[in-house]
Amino acid sequence: MFKHRHTLPLLAAMALGAGLAVAQAAHAQETLTQRVQEEKTMHLPARGMSMAQVEKQYGAPLRKLSPRGGDSAHHPTINRWEYSNFIVYFEKSHVIHAVLNTPAGNNRDPGAVN
Numbered sequence: 001m002f003k004h005r006h007t008l009p010l011l012a013a014m015a016l017g018a019g020l021a022v023a024q025a026a027h028a029q030e031t032l033t034q035r036v037q038e039e040k041t042m043h044l045p046a047r048g049m050s051m052a053q054v055e056k057q058y059g060a061p062l063r064k065l066s067p068r069g070g071d072s073a074h075h076p077t078i079n080r081w082e083y084s085n086f087i088v089y090f091e092k093s094h095v096i097h098a099v100l101n102t103p104a105g106n107n108r109d110p111g112a113v114n
Helices: 007-041 051-058
Strands: 063-068 078-082 086-091 094-100
Touching: 051 078
Parallel strands: none
Antiparallel strands: 063 078, 078 086, 086 094
8 A cells, every 4th residue: 555664654643643733723612612601701891882981981901002003994093902801902992892811812912912
């Protein structure tokens, strides 16, 4: 079946690598699903709230991160406010999304994101 003996170990290593990749993807999906469920149970700022409403209800953020975008009508300014447990994303001055600030996500240091 195989002309070279070294082909079999290579195929075994590739199969093992593929199996590990599938397991990692399944774990990532499980972690993401858990995070989404956790976000649903938390009282996070709602889509459409103004910056003033968020600050009145949740207090001042730990940091107001540098705005992104705003270079055209197709790329509106996105502001990010960091609180101890979550990050709020604003399009111009209204909430478009709020996410948990957890080690499971990629929000460990949102200020470092370009």
